[in-house]
Amino acid sequence: MSELFHVGISGARGRMGRAVSQVLDAREDVVVAARYDWGETPDLSLCDVVIDFSTPEASVALARQAAERGGPALVIGSTGLTPEQEAEIEKAAETVAIVRSGNFSLGVNMLIGLVEHAALRLDARDWDIEILETHHRRKVDAPSGTALMLGEAAAAGRGADLAELRSAPYDGITGERETGKIGFAALRAGGVVGDHTVMFASEDEVLTLSHSAIDRSLFAKGAVAAAAWVRSRQPGLYDMQDVLGFRQA
Numbered sequence: 001m002s003e004l005f006h007v008g009i010s011g012a013r014g015r016m017g018r019a020v021s022q023v024l025d026a027r028e029d030v031v032v033a034a035r036y037d038w039g040e041t042p043d044l045s046l047c048d049v050v051i052d053f054s055t056p057e058a059s060v061a062l063a064r065q066a067a068e069r070g071g072p073a074l075v076i077g078s079t080g081l082t083p084e085q086e087a088e089i090e091k092a093a094e095t096v097a098i099v100r101s102g103n104f105s106l107g108v109n110m111l112i113g114l115v116e117h118a119a120l121r122l123d124a125r126d127w128d129i130e131i132l133e134t135h136h137r138r139k140v141d142a143p144s145g146t147a148l149m150l151g152e153a154a155a156a157g158r159g160a161d162l163a164e165l166r167s168a169p170y171d172g173i174t175g176e177r178e179t180g181k182i183g184f185a186a187l188r189a190g191g192v193v194g195d196h197t198v199m200f201a202s203e204d205e206v207l208t209l210s211h212s213a214i215d216r217s218l219f220a221k222g223a224v225a226a227a228a229w230v231r232s233r234q235p236g237l238y239d240m241q242d243v244l245g246f247r248q249a
Contacts, residue, residue, distance in 0.1 A: 005231055007224075008034035008072070010062055011054030016077065019220035020051050021176060022205075027127045027224070030083040049073040049231040051223050056081045060112035063092035073097040073230045075223050079145030093237035099230045101240045102145025104222030108196065109240045111211045112153045115198050118207065119157025124180040129154050133193040142186035150198055151182050 007024055011017040012035035024030050033046035038058040038085040044050065044065065049072050054057050059078040066074055076089065079102050089100060103109070117130065129156075133147040143151075148162070155162040158180070167181035168174075177183075199206060212220070222240065229243045 006033040008050040010052035016053035017038040067092035067095040076100040080141030097233040116157040119154040
């Protein structure tokens with residue numbers, strides 16, 4: 001049996017928080033030491049790691065609190081953070097180990113690698129890149145964190161930052177598409193868990209790479225795997241590429 005560790009859940013009453021609870025409750029090597037939501041004050045001393053699917057504001061507050069007391073380690077899955085909020089979490093990671101990701105799915109993280117390699121090998125002068133994502137009607141940010149991760153991977157493959165290559169949304173009379181740019185489109189409907197498609201299109205052919213989430217538990221399982229991994233790591237800001245061993249520590 002694996003060594004027992006204690007986990008807290010931030011955003012426990014949300015959809016992802018409930019999914020994480022179900023995964024944790026099924027494991028014999030975990031004690032759920034705290035379940036709480038924004039506005040509630042947990043005892044972080046009870047936790048080896050906290051899994052956070054709450055709001056950007058709550059995530060930043062949690063990171064500050066953990067940094068001030070030197071722990072616990074954190075797994076942060078909140079999306080829609082501003083650059084200032086991201087900087088706050090990066091600062092906290094100087095003191096505690098944090099895994100932050102816009103998506104904890106193994107399949108999505110494999111897709112990210114494939115997109116970067118495709119963008120590296122397909123000439124930007126000939127191949128346009130468009131990213132389409134669909135989520136449930138309750139999602140409040142767009143493009144999704146995962147779509148932005150895919151865009152960042154595509155931009156990295158082309159040796160640039162996404163901020164340099166991201167095109168404005170298409171609306172009205174936009175003129176011709178600018179060569180080398182990366183476009184985004186977002187759909188919100190029903191209870192769709194999450195679909196992401198990256199299209200590489202030339203004048204002659206189209207390459208489509210895609211991933212569909214069937215059950216929300218896949219994200220929860222990935223977050224729990226990240227929690228088991230990060231609880232014994234040195235301070236730093238990590239992502240799922242680190243957790244999966246795709247990147248040197």
